[in-house]
Amino acid sequence: MSADTSKTMTEAAVADTTERRVIIRSVGMKKIYRRGEETTHALRGVDVEIYTGEFISVMGPSGSGKSTFFNMIGALDSPSEGRVFIDEVDVAQLTAEELAFLRCRKIGYIFQSYNLIQYMTALENVTTPMAFGGVTPDESRKRGMALLELVGLKERWFHRPIEMSGGQQQRVAIARALANNPSILLCDEPTANLDHRTGDEILSILEKLNRERGVTIICATHDHRMMNMCDRLMWIRDGAIERIARRDEVEVQLASIE
Amino acid sequence: MKVIDVQPQPLLGFAKTLRIALSGVKYRLFRAMVTVAVISVAMAFLMNILAESLIKKTVAETAQEQIENMRRVDRWIARLSIPQTAGEIIEQAAVSETDSDAIANLQALGRLSEPETEALRTLSLDARKYLAFFEDIDYGRRRVLVGSAETTLIFDRLQEPSARDVFYQRLGDMRTIRFISEPEAFNTFLDNWPILRALIDRIRSGQSIAIQSIQQQMAGRNLMESLRFADGAFGDTIRNAGFSLSAEEGRLLAEQVGDVADSSLIEDAVNHADVRQAVAARRDIMPGDVTPALVWDMLKREDHAEWYLARMMEAGYPVSDWNSAIIIERAASRAHAFLLKQAERATVETGGGLMGIGERMTWLAFVSMLVCAVGIANAMLMSVTERFREIATLKCLGALDGFIMTVFLIEASILGLVGGIAGTLIGLIIAILRMLAVFKGLLFDALPLGSLFTASLLSIAVGVILAAVSAVYPSFRAARLAPMEAMRIE
Numbered sequence: 046m047s048a049d050t051s052k053t054m055t056e057a058a059v060a061d062t063t064e065r066r067v068i069i070r071s072v073g074m075k076k077i078y079r080r081g082e083e084t085t086h087a088l089r090g091v092d093v094e095i096y097t098g099e100f101i102s103v104m105g106p107s108g109s110g111k112s113t114f115f116n117m118i119g120a121l122d123s124p125s126e127g128r129v130f131i132d133e134v135d136v137a138q139l140t141a142e143e144l145a146f147l148r149c150r151k152i153g154y155i156f157q158s159y160n161l162i163q164y165m166t167a168l169e170n171v172t173t174p175m176a177f178g179g180v181t182p183d184e185s186r187k188r189g190m191a192l193l194e195l196v197g198l199k200e201r202w203f204h205r206p207i208e209m210s211g212g213q214q215q216r217v218a219i220a221r222a223l224a225n226n227p228s229i230l231l232c233d234e235p236t237a238n239l240d241h242r243t244g245d246e247i248l249s250i251l252e253k254l255n256r257e258r259g260v261t262i263i264c265a266t267h268d269h270r271m272m273n274m275c276d277r278l279m280w281i282r283d284g285a286i287e288r289i290a291r292r293d294e295v296e297v298q299l300a301s302i303e
Numbered sequence: 304m305k306v307i308d309v310q311p312q313p314l315l316g317f318a319k320t321l322r323i324a325l326s327g328v329k330y331r332l333f334r335a336m337v338t339v340a341v342i343s344v345a346m347a348f349l350m351n352i353l354a355e356s357l358i359k360k361t362v363a364e365t366a367q368e369q370i371e372n373m374r375r376v377d378r379w380i381a382r383l384s385i386p387q388t389a390g391e392i393i394e395q396a397a398v399s400e401t402d403s404d405a406i407a408n409l410q411a412l413g414r415l416s417e418p419e420t421e422a423l424r425t426l427s428l429d430a431r432k433y434l435a436f437f438e439d440i441d442y443g444r445r446r447v448l449v450g451s452a453e454t455t456l457i458f459d460r461l462q463e464p465s466a467r468d469v470f471y472q473r474l475g476d477m478r479t480i481r482f483i484s485e486p487e488a489f490n491t492f493l494d495n496w497p498i499l500r501a502l503i504d505r506i507r508s509g510q511s512i513a514i515q516s517i518q519q520q521m522a523g524r525n526l527m528e529s530l531r532f533a534d535g536a537f538g539d540t541i542r543n544a545g546f547s548l549s550a551e552e553g554r555l556l557a558e559q560v561g562d563v564a565d566s567s568l569i570e571d572a573v574n575h576a577d578v579r580q581a582v583a584a585r586r587d588i589m590p591g592d593v594t595p596a597l598v599w600d601m602l603k604r605e606d607h608a609e610w611y612l613a614r615m616m617e618a619g620y621p622v623s624d625w626n627s628a629i630i631i632e633r634a635a636s637r638a639h640a641f642l643l644k645q646a647e648r649a650t651v652e653t654g655g656g657l658m659g660i661g662e663r664m665t666w667l668a669f670v671s672m673l674v675c676a677v678g679i680a681n682a683m684l685m686s687v688t689e690r691f692r693e694i695a696t697l698k699c700l701g702a703l704d705g706f707i708m709t710v711f712l713i714e715a716s717i718l719g720l721v722g723g724i725a726g727t728l729i730g731l732i733i734a735i736l737r738m739l740a741v742f743k744g745l746l747f748d749a750l751p752l753g754s755l756f757t758a759s760l761l762s763i764a765v766g767v768i769l770a771a772v773s774a775v776y777p778s779f780r781a782a783r784l785a786p787m788e789a790m791r792i793e
Contacts, residue, residue, distance in 0.1 A: 116787040121699065121785065121786045121787040122785060122787045141703070141704060142703065145698070145701050145702065145703050146701065148698070148699055148700070148701045148786070149700065149701020150701070154699045154700075156696075160692060160693075160696040160699075161696075162693060162696065162697070163330060163693075164326045164327060164329065164330030165326065173697070173700055174700040174701055176319060177700060177701040177702055177703075177706075178701065221700070224700075225701075
C-alpha cells in the first residue's frame, strides 16, 4: 500500500477530530540501520499525526518497524531522515538535558517486561522519576502513594518487584509512568506477558486514564481487547503505515467480512 | 517553532545518589564481592610489598647500628695493630663538622697544627668525592683512564702532566661518563694532593709509633687479652700512645672483649673430647655431629646451660667464677648477632624508590597497581554491561548522563574503599607474620608504626582512586547508552 493512500485514509479518519491539538507529528520519518555492508530500512518514511487525548493502538508483525516507530515518537532515538515533533517541538533540535526533561515530564513509558528497578520498593520505583523532576521527597512520597492507590497497590508500596506478580509489577510500572503527570503514555505491548484477567485489569486502568485524565495513549499491541477501547487503529508493515482507521470503521469492516 | 520550556534538572542530593548506589551494590552483593576480592588481592599485594619493605628498611637501620656496635672490638684490634690506609684516613677525616672526635684523634696522632687539621679535613672531603667517582666506574673504564692505579694511587699517578693529559683526553672520548667537577677544580685538587698525602703520611707514622709503644707495654700478652683492661690500665696505655679513647668507649670495649673471650671459651669447649662426648650422649647423637651451632642452640635453656658449665669445669676450663646466666646470655647474644647478620642479608635491596623501599620493590608495587587497575576495570565493565537495561530505564525516566556516571563512580569508590581496607589489613598482617618469621625478636625493636600507618592510608587511597579511575570509562559508556535499549524486547 502506498504512502499516498495511507495519508488519504489518515485524513479521512481524523476528519472529525481536526479541532483537537496535534501532540505528536512525524514528517517523512525514516530510520536506516547500517551494519557493515548491510543496510536495513526499519522505517521508510512515516507521516502521522496524533492528537491529544487519543487512544491509538499500533499493530504489526514483529520486524515491521513497530519498535523503531515507538523509539522515534518517544524521543528515545532520532530518525535518519525526517522530523518528529512532540508538542510542536522538533526532537532533533533538543540537547541532552532537554531530552531528559522531555522524557521525564512529557512522556510516560510502559514496557512489556515492566523494567522496574529491582532493588527499589514499589514506592521508590514510582518516586524515582519525581526525584529527577525535582519534586521534594515529602511531596513525591505523597504523590507516589496516591498513584499506587490509583493502580490498587497502596498496601504493597514497600514490596520489591521480585515479591510481586507480573500484573502487580505492570501496575507499578503504570504508576511510575504517571509520576510526573505526562501528557503522553507510550505502551509497548503492556499486556503481552500477562494472563487474560490481569491483562483486563491493566487495560481498564489505561482506559480510565484516557477517559478521565485525557492522557494520550499510544499502545503497541496484539491484544484484540485493546481494539475495543481505542479511538484509532494503526497497522505498520515493512516500515510503513499500512493502514490507519477509526475503530467504528474497522468494526463495520469486520462485520461486513462476517 | 515552539521552544521547549526546560527547567534545569535539579541535581539529586548526594545522600540520595549514594543511597541508589548503595542499594545497587547491596542488590548485586555477589558481583560486588567478587570485585572487592579483586581489589583486595591487588591491594594486599601492594600493601604487603610496602609493609615488608618498610619493616626491612627499619630493621636494616637498627641492625646496622647494632652491628657497628658489635664490631667495636674488631675496629680497635685493627686500629692498634697496623696504621690505617690512606683511604681510611680520608674517609675518617672527610667530615663536615670541624670538632669531631675522629678529626681530633687524627690531629693528635699526626701532631698536626690547627691549620693543618683544617687542610686535612677540607682536602679529604674533595678526595673522598673523587675516590667515589673512580670507585663507581667499572674496572675497564678506570683502566683506560688511569691505568692500573687504584684508590689514592690514582692521585699519585695523575701528578705527572702526561698522565693527566691522557686522563682528560680519554675522559673526553667517553660520552657516557660525566666527570663530577670542572677540570680546573680537579687540577687544583691534584696540585694540593701532595700536601694531603704528606699529612696522611704523618698521621700514619704517628699511628705506627703509637702502635709500637703499645705493643712494648703489652708485656708478651696478646692484644685481645690486653683489651680486657681497656677500662683501666691498658686504656691509659692506649691514650698515652696518642689514640683518643673515652672512658665510656673503654668500658664498652673491655666489656665486649670479655664477652668475646667468654664466647670463644664456650665454643672452644665444644672441641674438648670429654665435653663433646657428654653433649653427644645427652643429645643422643654421634660425637662427630656435635657442632658449635647445635651447642649454642642448646645453651639457651637454663638446665642445659648449667649442665654444660659443670662439664666445662670437669674439663678444666677456668670457669669457676661463672654461673649459668653468663652462658645463657652469651647464647642469646650469639643468636641475636646471627639475627642481625640475617637482617643485614635480607635487607640489601632497601633504599631508594618509593618511601625508601628499593627500586625493585617500587617497580613491583607499580605492577601490582596496573594489575589491579585492569582487574577493577574489567569488573566494572561487567557490572555496567549487566545493568544496561536498568541504566536505559533510568534514562527513560529522565536521568541525566551525569547522574548515571556519578552512581557508577560512587559504586566503584565504595568497592575500592572496602577492597582497599580489606586488602591493606590482609597485606599488613601477612607482612608482619612473614617478617616475624625472618627477624623474630628483632622486629619489635624496629616496627615502623608511623610509616606503616602512612603506607596503609596510601594503599587504601590507591584502592579507591584505582577503582574510581577504572570505572570512568565503563560509566561513561553506561551514561551514553541510548535509552531505547530498555524498549527493545529480547
